[in-house]
Amino acid sequence: MREIVGEALAKRLVDWGVDTIFGLPGDGINGLMEGFRRQRESLRFVLVHHEEAAAFMATGYAKATGRLGVCAATSGPGAIHLLNGLYDAKLDHAPVLALTGMQETSVLGSYYQQEVHTPQLYENVAAYNLMVTNPQQLPGVVDIAIRKALAERTVVHLSFPNDIQVAEASADPYRHVSPGKPPKSSPVLSRPPVPAAQDELDRAARVLGEGGKVAMLVGIGARDARDEVLAVADCLAAPIVKTLPGKQVVPDEHPLTTGGLGLLGTKPSEELMEECDTLLMVGTSFPYSSYLPAPGKARVVQIDRDASRIGLRLPVEVALAADARTALRQLLPLLNPTTDRSFLEKYQRGSTEWRSSMKALRDPKRHPIAPSYFMGCVDDLAADDAILTCDSGTIATWSARHWTIRGGREFYLSGNLATMAPGLPYAIAMQHALPNRQVIAFVGDGGFAMLMAEFLTAARHDLPIKVMVNNNNSYGQILWEQILLGYPEYAVRHREPEADFSSWARSCGGYGVKVTDPGRLQDAVREALAHPGPALVDCSVNPNEPPMPGKVRYEQAKEFTEAFLRGQPHRIATLATVARDKINQLRS
């Protein structure tokens, strides 16, 4: 059998260590699919129900493993559907290769059916973006694309016209590219850790040593530097604040951390940023500058391996363009241990109080069920090395506050694109990549409804993922954002009765249970977690539970009141919820 381009592509992916492709076939990629079929012993094709989910899966796979994520879609609509997931990868620095189809080269330009010029469409999302027009371009362009994706942790794209896909792999007499094996047959991060320059390290040590109230802000870029972050923080007696994606860098109950920052963050973290005089930022592009020290208020040292990401939000005195773990290891011996630990101790007391006030919100008696209690049950019952994925919405708040990073636990969301719906596809991809881990998606009814067909994907692939649907029958986050603008909510609640997603889970062949009674919730979560296959708990939660910021600012309280005065519906229910939360916290 002659080798076609589709097969040459599949073989090259296998050479690079790729073992999984997430995608949906179509008549624009039949030649690629034939190539994948011929390599099916080494290359698993995960058949999904929507291409957007395939791109999220490739992104989730890359985020959790550090390896290349690969997704495939047909020409035109399929390629268009991939886009949102690819932007998620780009914005959160996940290496992803997108493979798409294209109409035959002979008809291009003739207003042909599905003639969507994907390289133009992908121009903004893909750092390497090419329509392959000659079989002999393979394998060179595959190598370049993969190296680029891994080196820059970004999105790359190759589009294959139908005739090229089935053309003989070595049809071109001109040998443009030498087809040797890739230098490293592994799709894992290939970039060597970059050390910091010695003079910058000396300056950083001096600035940190001169600080009286030093704090650290760590992001997902410090993911592999837990020990180093803790060692430097301990040496400087500096409390550690974590970004939301950086939640897993340090265990949530570690005495050196005050937790998250921002609307979803903690009160002690917010106060720490207001009080510190020196800030060491590590592996973060935290976007909300109003939560950072006012410019000029603190001296800043920043470590980021991408020099173009340094100084985005604050003036920086010392910039260490280096790998987080390497730079912190270099820095540690240059630091003098801080003997006065009173600043740290003050924030340790604040954090203890904060944690107990958060635990008080997990009220098992509230009806309708408090979302904090729902997340709290998942937190109490999940394994110590479970992975939690979540969507964008109020679920991000409940996860930030009530998913406790301990042991080997991890946490993933769409940080910078902040898109709805990735939670379920992430969980599917992570369960594929890490079959021995417990993988839980904590999603809202809104995000789940967008890509709920993927629960069927989980069932059809025998993936024992657990889906927890925080069902408030509304777009909760937007509801509260509208109120914080000072106006009553509009068009954010679905009409009653709310959907019962558990019946969908059961019809897919999975375990599904609907919970409206708080007394039943713990058992339902326990049963779902213990179920050997895919399982879903649809929990009716209180739609009038505001995700309160760590510290309520004057403007927030003012706008909230304005919205109420302007006729916000469900006022009484909301005020009653806030009052009961407060009473629980005062009692704790």
Ligand code: FAD
């Ligand atoms: P990134 O923005 O991805 O930055 C990571 C940085 O690390 C990059 O600059 C990268 O170059 C660098 N890096 C990577 N690897 C290394 C390495 N090895 N060495 C050194 N540097 C490295 N976030 C919050 O923090 N608080 C909130 O309240 C909050 N609310 C949110 C609400 C919702 C509904 C959603 C969806 C998201 C929310 N986010 C929140 C997420 C927020 O939008 C940003 O994504 C997040 O703050 C950025 O986190 P980060 O800096 O850790 O990650």
